[in-house]
Amino acid sequence: MPLKIAILASGSGTNAQAMMDKAAAGILDVDIRLVLSNRPGAGVLERARKAGVPRAVLDHTAFADRAAHEAAMVEKLRESEAEIIVLAGYMRLLTPLFLGAFPGRVLNLHPALLPSFPGTHGGADALAYGVKLSGCSVHFVEEKMDGGPLIIQAAVPVIAGEALESLMRRIHAMEHRIYPQALQWLAQGRIRVEGRQVYLAPAPGETVRPDGDWFVWPPLERGF
Missing domain, CATH: 3.40.50.170 (Formyl transferase, N-terminal domain)
Structure with missing residues (x-):
């Protein structure tokens, strides 16, 4: 179902x-x-x-x-x-x-690599700080703002001096991929939470492991 x-x-x-x-x-x-x-x-x-x-x-x-x-x-x-x-x-x-x-049933997407740069201006704060990698995070929602267990994160490069709109275009592109992916794992019953750790069960016949220089972890699956 x-x-x-x-x-x-x-x-x-x-x-x-x-x-x-x-x-x-x-x-x-x-x-x-x-x-x-x-x-x-x-x-x-x-x-x-x-x-x-x-x-x-x-x-x-x-x-x-x-x-x-x-x-x-x-x-x-x-x-x-x-x-x-x-x-x-x-x-x-x-x-x-x-x-x-x-x-345990509310999910959120944040436009930064949590726990860094929580709050409503995550992307702008990361850019102002001068980080070399920013990105986005899907997490369970708890009472502490942007503080719940992380399900999946994606990183994007930050170019020194670039406009915020440029960085946010790359972040949004990854948001549109990792949020549906997180929902699909939930739909498949593959997510387990223990404390702050979120565990992803492998798809049948596969293992969850890095495959090269991943910028997304856990890795995206076919179609996402």
Whole structure:
């Protein structure tokens, strides 16, 4: 059975689009039950409409406080019967109220190589620091911001003095590959978490090991 997921997004939805495209192509074994946004004009909603994916808006400004907004989100997500909640450019911090409703079932993507450069400006902070490698990380969400166990990371080179937009294009290209890959491993039941360690079981007949000079670990599989 496909893995039932719900996507939370606040913006244009390019990562959501990558998931919808791979699901439509039969590469990603997920059933996207809902795309939920906190912004009525978010581009991700139009992407969901075009893909025939259910969508909904819960405008956070229409609620008395964060707790009321998150309670409404939890209700909507439970109605969708999603097994995994996927944050894809969702620009609001989630509180223990929300995370407690879906323990160990919320994923996030961060545009830097965690634990370095957490926060909302990971790519810009890495560039300003002068690192030679930056990238992106998919991780489980815990109460500490950008602090949950890591599932997969991809590294990209940083060119001294380049514009942030140039670096972010390379990072986004890898985001669109590693996030669906992480979801596919979950769909296949191959992910196991022990403390901070996330273990990936090999695909049948294969082993999980480096194959040359990988910039992605664990390595991407066919189609991703």
